[in-house]
Amino acid sequence: MSVQPAGAHGAASERVPHQPVFVGANREKIDALFARYPTKAACLLPALWIVQEVRGWISEPSIGEVAKLLDLTPAYVKGVVTFYTMYHTHPVGRHFIQVCTTTPCNICGAEDVVRALLEASGCGELGATSPDGRFTVIEVECLGACGFATPILVDDDFIENVTPDKVPGILQRYP
Amino acid sequence: MGFPHPIHPKETPVLSQHFGEVEARSFDGWVNRGGYQGLRKALGMTREAIIEEVKGSGLRGRGGAGFPTGLKWSFMPKEVTRPHYLLCNADESEPGTFKDREIMRWTPHALIEGCAIASYAIGAVRCYIYIRGEFTDPLEVMAAAVEEAYAKGALGGNVFGSGKRIEMVIHRGAGAYICGEETAMMNSLEGKRGNPRIKPPFPAVAGLFGMPTTINNVETLAAVPHIMVRGAEWYKGLCLSNPKSTGTKLISICGHVQRPGNYEVTMGTPVKEILYDMAGGPRPGRTFKAVIPGGSSVPIMTAQEAEEALFDYEGIVAKGSMLGSAGMIVMDDTTDMVYQIWRLARFYAHESCAQCTQCREGTAWTARILERILSGKGKQEDFQLLLDLSENMTGKTICVLSDSCAAPVVSGIQKFRGEFEAYIAGAREPAMAAV
Numbered sequence: 001m002s003v004q005p006a007g008a009h010g011a012a013s014e015r016v017p018h019q020p021v022f023v024g025a026n027r028e029k030i031d032a033l034f035a036r037y038p039t040k041a042a043c044l045l046p047a048l049w050i051v052q053e054v055r056g057w058i059s060e061p062s063i064g065e066v067a068k069l070l071d072l073t074p075a076y077v078k079g080v081v082t083f084y085t086m087y088h089t090h091p092v093g094r095h096f097i098q099v100c101t102t103t104p105c106n107i108c109g110a111e112d113v114v115r116a117l118l119e120a121s122g123c124g125e126l127g128a129t130s131p132d133g134r135f136t137v138i139e140v141e142c143l144g145a146c147g148f149a150t151p152i153l154v155d156d157d158f159i160e161n162v163t164p165d166k167v168p169g170i171l172q173r174y175p
Numbered sequence: 176m177g178f179p180h181p182i183h184p185k186e187t188p189v190l191s192q193h194f195g196e197v198e199a200r201s202f203d204g205w206v207n208r209g210g211y212q213g214l215r216k217a218l219g220m221t222r223e224a225i226i227e228e229v230k231g232s233g234l235r236g237r238g239g240a241g242f243p244t245g246l247k248w249s250f251m252p253k254e255v256t257r258p259h260y261l262l263c264n265a266d267e268s269e270p271g272t273f274k275d276r277e278i279m280r281w282t283p284h285a286l287i288e289g290c291a292i293a294s295y296a297i298g299a300v301r302c303y304i305y306i307r308g309e310f311t312d313p314l315e316v317m318a319a320a321v322e323e324a325y326a327k328g329a330l331g332g333n334v335f336g337s338g339k340r341i342e343m344v345i346h347r348g349a350g351a352y353i354c355g356e357e358t359a360m361m362n363s364l365e366g367k368r369g370n371p372r373i374k375p376p377f378p379a380v381a382g383l384f385g386m387p388t389t390i391n392n393v394e395t396l397a398a399v400p401h402i403m404v405r406g407a408e409w410y411k412g413l414c415l416s417n418p419k420s421t422g423t424k425l426i427s428i429c430g431h432v433q434r435p436g437n438y439e440v441t442m443g444t445p446v447k448e449i450l451y452d453m454a455g456g457p458r459p460g461r462t463f464k465a466v467i468p469g470g471s472s473v474p475i476m477t478a479q480e481a482e483e484a485l486f487d488y489e490g491i492v493a494k495g496s497m498l499g500s501a502g503m504i505v506m507d508d509t510t511d512m513v514y515q516i517w518r519l520a521r522f523y524a525h526e527s528c529a530q531c532t533q534c535r536e537g538t539a540w541t542a543r544i545l546e547r548i549l550s551g552k553g554k555q556e557d558f559q560l561l562l563d564l565s566e567n568m569t570g571k572t573i574c575v576l577s578d579s580c581a582a583p584v585v586s587g588i589q590k591f592r593g594e595f596e597a598y599i600a601g602a603r604e605p606a607m608a609a610v
Contacts, residue, residue, distance in 0.1 A: 036301075036344045038258070038384050044366030045349055070366070083368040083528075086308045086350035098309070102270045103471060103518045104429040104504050141352060141522050142270040142471075143309050146429035146502065147179075147436045156311040 018061040021054050022047075022069055030069065040070045044080055048087055057088035085140065093129040093136035095174040097121070098153040099162075100143040108149035109163070114139060116164035117152070120171050135171070178281065179436050183453045187413065189423045190397050191439040194281045200316060202323045205284035211329055213400030217292045218337040225296040229399065231407030233414075233421035238264055238355075238392030239470065239500045241488050244399075248297050250379035251387050255298040260383040262364070262390040263290050263304040265313070266348055266355040269470035270522060272502030274425040274437050275393035279306070279313035282397070283320035284329075289396030291330065291341045292403060297389050301342040305360055308348045318345050352526035356574045357390040359528065370528045371574035394425055415443025420487030424501055428454045431461065431507035442487040449486060450505065461507040465591070469499020471519050472579030474586035475512075495586075512591040513598055514606050516583050517545035523580035534577035537568040541584055548598045551605035558588060558595070 022030055029050060033043045047069060051062045058081055060074075067074045081087045088096070099117060101110040114137070118124060121135035129136045145151040148160035154174060162170065178195030182188050198204035205211065217225050230245025251259060263286070267275040278286055286304070294302045304321075306314050321343050324330045332340045346364055348354050354363045358372035361383045382388025402410045414421045420442040426449060429435045433455030440449060450456065450463065457463050463478035474496040476484070484494040491498045506515065524538040544561055547553050565581035572578070588595060597603040 036342075039365065041366035042364060042384075045347065045363070048349070049347060072366075080366065080368055084308075084349035084351050101518075102522050103515050104271050106518050107430050107504075107506055107510055107515060140309075140350075141525055142268055144267045144273050144276055144307065146271050146273050146504070147427055148273075149429065149435070153309060153311070158309075158311050 018059065020065060021051050021062065022065065026050055026054065041072060044070055044072070044077065045084075048077075048081060052087060057091050091129075093123075093134055095135050095155055096153075097135060097137045098140040098143070099137065100141070100145070100149075100151050101139050102142040104142070104146035105149040105151070110150040112164045113150045113152070113162050113167065116167040117171075120167050134174070178277065180434050183438065185444070185448055185452055186439050187423045187441045188439050189401055189413075190278060190282070190285065190394065190425060191437060194277055194437070196281065199282055200280075200284075200320065202284060202320070202327045202329070205282070209404070210284050210400075211288055211335075213403035214288045214291050214329065215335055216403050217295060218335060218339060222296050222298060225292065225403070228407050229296070229402060232402045232410035233407075233419070234395065234398055234402060234410065235420070235488065236392055237394035237398070237424065237500070239269065239472070241498065244391065244395055247379070247391070248293070248389055250377070251297045251389055252379075258300040258384070258386045259298045260386055260388045261290060261294045261297060261299040261302040262357075262360065262378075262383055262388055263302060263393060263396055264355060264357065264360060264390055265304050265306040265310070265317075265393045266360060267310070267393070267500075268307055268352045268355050269472060269500045269502055270519070271427060271429055271467060271504040272470045272500040273427045273429070274501070276310060276313055277425075277437050278393050278397050279310070280316045283313075283317050284324065285397045285400060286317070286393055287320055287324050287329065287343065289399040290343060291324075291334065292399050293389065293391060293396055294341050294343075295339060297387075299341075299389070301344060303344050303346050303364055303383070305346045305348060305354070305364055307354075308350050314345065314347060321345055351528075352522075353528045353574070353576060356576070359574065360390065361388065368528070370530050371576075373573055398422060413441045415441050415487075416485050417443065417487055417489040420489060424486070424498075426486070427500075427502045428505060429503070430505040431458055431463070431510070432456065432505050433458060440486060443490065444486045446484045446486050446490075447482045449503070450482065454505070457507050461509065463505060464508050464510055465506040465512065467496075467504040467506075467583065468501070469497045470502040471504065471522065472575070472582060473497040473499045474582045475516075475590060476586075477590050511606060512587055512594045513545065513549060516587040517542060517549055519583050520545055520580055523576060527576055531572035531577065533568050533571045534580075537564055537577050538580045540564060541568075541580060545584075546607060547609075548595060549606040550609040551598060551601060552609055553595070553599040555599060557599070558592075561588060 067077045122130035123137045143151045176195040193199035234244045235241045290302045351369045354369040359369040363369040378388040438453045466481035480494045520542040524542045529535040568577035568581045
């Protein structure tokens with residue numbers, strides 16, 4: 001049994017020409033997944049996770065590769081990719097930061113955390129990547145940790161009880 | 176033990192008893208705490224007997240709808256002529272709710288055991304546990320636990336030597352609130368956009384991959400092993416008011432309280448005890464203003480209404496709201512209600528799958544009208560406009576997302592109208608620049 005691993009974001013850069021993702025170990029991974037679902041299409045979300053883990057984002061050539069792998073059309077795959085907020089359709093910083101600002105966190109000062117993150121990361125505005133390529137910060141809806149306001153996700157690290165004063169120290173851990 | 180706070184004397188810890196104990200995460204640690212006795216017992220029973228036991232316990236769905244669990248299971252075809260599926264809804268994303276996350280990250284085997292019992296009871300060929308993509312820790316813990324359960328014979332082709340097969344797969348979501356809606360979840364798992372489906376057909380007839388499917392929430396399934404071991408009568412006895420609401424319920428409390436966190440109470444506990452005794456009451460010098468008792472999708476209660484309510488399905492309805500997922504968002508007198516209602520509308524606008532016009536347009540326009548009010552450009556007519564819009568968003572769509580957006584708006588205007596008036600009259604500084 002295995003889960004689709006919650007891999008690191010931004011591991012690879014799209015500046016490297018497109019290489020097929022589903023070869024070698026990744027091919028084995030997807031073949032093992034095929035056995036767990038009655039249709040190939042059901043492996044779409046897991047396959048996209050593998051692509052993002054390997055390449056850092058999901059490009060048009062990757063969409064084409066996944067479509068071919070699962071006997072789907074690229075348009076269909078793109079429709080699915082764009083439905084979900086966690087798939088990146090463009091390259092992001094080495095560390096991808098998601099901050100919850102929905103009501104429960106909002107009343108506990110989440111917007112101050114956002115400001116602190118934008119300033120300390122050098123991103124300046126939401127969705128932008130810092131000039132050094134290190135961070136991208138986005139606002140997200142409820143992360144499901146409302147009692148630990150404000151939670152943030154840095155790549156796959158779920159960090160609770162973030163306050164503006166803790167932000168610089170947290171960012172230091174992500175070179 | 177309790178997490179993040181020690182168990183309060185007024186709590187009834189059943190599901191949360193081992194929260195905070197790292198050892199409880201392993202198979203052996205779980206067995207040492209009485210784990211897998213429920214599954215072993217169930218394997219010696221008939222499928223019908225298990226369903227009867229769950230029916231008798233009065234257990235109701237803990238995800239929000241409160242549908243009787245045993246009854247839901249009994250809707251599955253008696254004869255297994257096609258693959259049956261169990262789908263565990265671990266896509267917890269209702270604002271204010273964070274209980275399933277704690278069940279998964281502290282007691283993963285409780286969920287696996289519950290899923291295994293349910294799988295057997297409904298004749299499922301496989302159980303999928305759909306965990307939201309952002310829950311990286313619960314994903315890791317659950318994946319390791321499922322792997323261990325296979326290795327120890329609690330899952331696989333011959334569970335505990337019974338000759339019965341139970342299969343389980345963890346499926347990772349990718350960020351979409353709507354996938355917590357059961358038919359959207361089925362579409363998502365099938366590799367589609369997470370658009371809800373029209374019902375009927377109901378999942379027990381044509382669900383996942385078109386096959387008979389039962390969908391249960393994490394907390395519901397985690398309660399099942401306890402019912403197997405201690406019996407329906409014991410569970411039914413956990414009730415302080417209405418006999419239709421039985422058992423314990425995890426309450427997630429967040430916002431302006433001294434001790435936010437999860438608390439497990441017997442159904443029927445006074446909300447006042449939860450707010451003041453368990454969660455520690457308001458911050459120093461502050462008073463409570465409003466409570467959203469069941470996740471953000473239910474009507475807002477004034478603090479007074481909440482404090483007079485009993486905490487169970489009927490008790491909250493009696494005071495004008497709903498128990499929902501029991502994610503309790505508490506707001507004190509510092510809260511700008513208009514701003515927070517706008518923030519909720521923005522949430523629903525963002526999360527609308529955009530299939531139904533009433534929802535796609537309604538949620539977005541609700542947010543924009545509230546922005547107009549917050550920027551000091553609101554008009555008296557905006558009240559009626561928002562209420563008309565909400566009326567058109569209620570009961571008119573495939574799923575209840577747009578109803579959920581309307582609930583806080585309508586109740587907010589009803590109960591906190593003065594705060595809207597203050598923005599419209601210019602008596603309050605605009606909270607945002609004009610749009």
